[in-house]
Amino acid sequence: MASVENDDGTVKYGIVGVGMMGREHLINLYHLRSQNVGVVAIADPHVPSQQLAVELAQSFGWHLEVFSGHRELLDSGLCDVVVVSSPNMTHYRILMDIISHPKPHHVLVEKPLCTTVADCKKVVDAARRRTDMLVQVGLEYRYMPPVAKLIEVVRGGAVGQVKMVAIREHRFPFLVKVDNWNRFNANTGGTLVEKCCHFFDLMKLFAGANPVRVMASGAIDVNHKDEVYDGKVPDIIDNAYVIVEFDNGSRGMLDLCMFAEGSKNEQEISVVGDIGKGEAFVPESLVRFGTRVAGRDGVQTLKAEDRRIKYDGLHHGSSYLEHLTFLSAVRAKGEKAPAVDLQDGLISVAIGVAAQLSIEKGQFVTIQEVMDEHYG
Template sequence: MSVMAASNTVKYGIVGVGMMGREHLINLYHLRSEGVAVVAIADPHLPSQKLALDLAHSFNWPIKYLRKKVWCFEGHRELLDSLLCDVVVVSTPNMTHYQILMDIINHRKPHHVLVEKPLCTTVAHCKEVGRSEVVNSARKRQDMLVQVGLEYRYMPPVAKLIEIVKGGSLGQVKMVAIREHRFPFLVKVNNWNRFNINSGGTLVEKCCHFFDLMRLFAGANPVRVMASGAIDVNHKDEIYDGKVPDIIDNAYVIVEFDNGSRGMLDLCMFAEGTKNEQEISVVGEIGKGEAFVPESIVRFGTRVDGRNGVQTLKAENDQIKYDGLHHGSSYLEHLHFLSAIRAKAKAPAVDLHDGLVSVAIGVAAQLSIEKGRFVTIEEVMN
């Protein structure tokens, strides 16, 4: 009998309790009324361990889960071998995802997994995780779900725009434009996110979210990518172990899809002086829709009704109990994943293929900047 079958409580372990790992901890705390408990964490970085443990104690999780000798581990393998957890959240640095995922997938006890984006830093590693016989058999056995943390889908204004597009109000989508103008990358443990080799590159690390949304809006698969980007402002005066960061801080990316639609990303990471961090525009044959974050405003209208017929609404979701760093989307992500686990769903809402394609577009965009030409998805997939 599995741990979860013996109890109504779904027991979570978090691997990697830096900023995002602790964000997951807080979200799961706000899900406690749904029968959730965090029972273990793993992280080799002692300051992160302490911050997470202090946070967990402040939440007053049931005392039986707070014995440090079984609660806190330095590595993910020890956490897995403890057999304490039903679900593992992976929120470690990008370059570690592949090995951790393979270890979870191949462990003797099946664990459901929520892995932070990007799924992996390379297409090859994403494909290898997806090809795993254990994962494929788990789809049949329904004892292991692996969801990728592309939570921007759940932001209320984005979710509302997806609903409008899928409802056909705009007609067949022809163009998707996403603008993210924001602050530079935050400081992470050992500054791992300052280098492409660790993160996969800015267009993988940060922008897989937006490439995932483009696919959703277009309702199609990417064919080829053209990008232009550079390091113009951020991190140029930083040096780590004698090396200067190589991550780009701005780019334009064009993505062509197999149904003839196109997407464009406008990324700038030195644009703090802006009202909305994300602006999304979707234009179909008969109408246009827009979403704005963090204003949480959605606008949509048709060509026939023109400017005076544009509707504006405030996008809200009463289910959200904690807004957090991503405007409630991480909370909804956990809520949906928990529902899928309890329903013994055949697949999660955001699966390994979604994770793979979002990474592939980012890799193609990075390669396009390097080579100065269009890059096909087939090229990076092979």
């Protein structure tokens, strides 16, 4: 794999899509400047977003080349690495264009990888032929300090063989995005793909197994019901329960509510094994774990911190750590695989798609059905 470092040792980044999340990536990369990185170009057809990104970069002393489309950015030859943080429904086309471009660009693509399993699979297949590129998927919840600590606790054997993973996300409604693209399933893949691929990724990680089938119940009960865009009412669900069964017999459960602003924690994660239990709380940043033998009095509580974080941002420092990890893989010149690869991205989307279908059909949906696209 060719070196990405320029004569002065810098790694040059381009960002495709500089809405809220794209600008968040810009700020994270600025806080990584001691690692000899810089953002040199952006691409976005939305002029107000371009302007906000340029102003931000100017405040950092960075000059950006501005393009309205990603192809122009790629053709410029300015970038070694591309961050894709455009709306979900654009990921497939952009990724395929990056992968087929003569110049190799390493890629960090925001979740979800794509909005459909079919598109994810095409990206996975195309990327296999580009051994000169790394592609990492932005499932950064793995890096939130309390979640990372819980992963460490579970992998260290403190809870034994994992049997149950329960994740609760009780939060605020979806934010307003450019042209309200995130109000419709056709653009997002559905709430359980758009938002919850993070949690399905964590379930698979904790279970240490592959998902087999999914059962879900969800609805639009409170949010967005009085909104109308171009004559259409939003169709994204705002609450759901999802059960995921894995091939080693373990089970995962997601409890999602997006009208629960009155919550102390936005995420609560519980992992129970045959000998103990571990929990993580975000944003309290606490981790608790104990064993069946020691009981309630033996439960330990610790504050999870990561001193490497120089910018907390919108996701409690996890995006900063994600960039740090990705940069390390890029600089390893093929010696190190991306921490969250395309297969992880595909499976997290497949579980979300199965969950959305399960709500529609009122029955279990197998991952095989979704992967084979044998559903009507």
